Amino acid sequence: MPNVLAYAETRSGELRKVALEAVTAARRLADAIGGEVHALLLGPPGIASRAAQLGEYGADVVIVVEHDHLGMYSPEAATATAATRIRDGGYRAAIFSASAQGRDLGPRVAARLRVPLAADVVAIELDGDRILAKHPMNIGKVTATLSLTGSPALLSVRPNAFTPAPNARTARLETAQPAADPAAARVVVKELRQGSGAKLDLGEAPVIISGGRGLKAAENFRLVEELAAAFGNAAVGCTRAVSDDGWRPHSDQIGQTGRMVSPDLYIAVGISGAIQHLAGMRGSRTIVAINKDKDAPIFKIADYGIVGDVLEIVPALTQAVTASRAKH
């Protein structure tokens, strides 16, 4: 059967958006090869209640694996369970998210099964019965088309690259046991620490306001925070120089050694546009740059630029955005 497995990522007993993205990517591939989508759902007791939502996005079957120790990610139990199911189920392909969890899990499963893994892909195509995957390489400066030999093929899809598409059906439920005891694992996640506040994650936010050294001082990031708050759906990022100086945590850094993001709108505040920063954000749909130097490289890739003092322009933009959002 040319079926496709989707790994439905959970955190703290909740489905993550990337789980729906994986199911959406799997649905598209399964439709192209004439097969079913089976979603693998690991979590603590009660996670089965999330199965119906996977059906809404195209899963024909949901394999539910509940265990007291699966409230947190267990790399070894997840690897054994996914590898066993993929091998025994005779799947043509298995789709993971290229999230922090998926990029940990995918390679382990690929190694266990001795099958190819195309990681961090933004598109999946068929060439006859061969699976091709588009993968940005060299900090996004080139896109490779990868050709995967053999079956099953494993792929991890870049967060935000596959928008969850409703494709409703009533999923059949199967239950299974973990293929390795999570309580006996060598590597154990002891604690999950939530990030500060309810702020949106950079990978999921439709709008990102990012600040660089042009803000002149750490406390001026307040202006960036205020602009983000005016949008209401924005996350705050920064450049490497700023995180190296300790103005912002490393986890906020966008670029070659930080996060790769592609929001609908990216506003670069006081950022000159070093190659290493552009690597992380050049895939954004619309880019706005505000910088005092009219020759800054950021203006070459920005759709819209304003030249001038960020400390004056950003508060004015915050006001104007607040007014615009009040209108609509």
Add this chain to the structure above:
Amino acid sequence: MKIAVCIKRVLDMEARFRIGADRASVDETGLKFDISDFDTYAIEAALQLKEKAGQGEVVAISLGPDAAQETIRKALSMGVDRGIHLKVDRIPFDPFAIASALATELGTDNYDLILFGKLSIDSASQAVGPIVAELLDLPCVTAISKLEISDKRGTAQRELEGASEIVEFPLPAVLTVDEGLNKARLPSLKGIMGAKKKPIETKPAVVGDVRITVSTMDLPPERSGGRIVGEGVAAVPELVRLLETEAKVL
């Protein structure tokens, strides 16, 4: 403590890239190479662990053509004790093929820790470390941003989207290193001089089966940017109008 650090020679990303005549690779003519960024954090982590323990050995291992010796030499100049060069004419794309060559070598010695950078910035698969761990049946934690080792056990932190995980594991183990764990030291003049006398052993690499290849490579479409809306606060209303009506993001 005996630590292996696996490092990769990658293109210097500052240059303008062109696609090669085979349409499936970057034209490397005139381009420079360096150690992949994350690998320098792995080297730094290994050196700090050795320094803290007051004894031990750090070995840098690199798969690649003859020029990979330059990459190993840079690691030696940072303070790594010796190098192993696994020679191939061309580094395959397939992370499994790379990982099997590394695992074959790593399995011939008893390392307490095997460190990798989180990913190599050229191929960006982020897979070689955990595949090596699977092949050697070792515990593995990926993309760590904090690390403490004591008494043959380790605790690491990994950053997730909007959260972080605290992970415990026994040694020996495979770890891959994210940014934030440390700042990599630069080679000192003394280090550079000393590196010339440190040994690099060269062996043929035993590369595994290749199941994934780059069939074509393309440059992404150029952004047609460069439109300055105006100067100063006066330009804000026009920017907001464009965001509302043209970009439709407001």
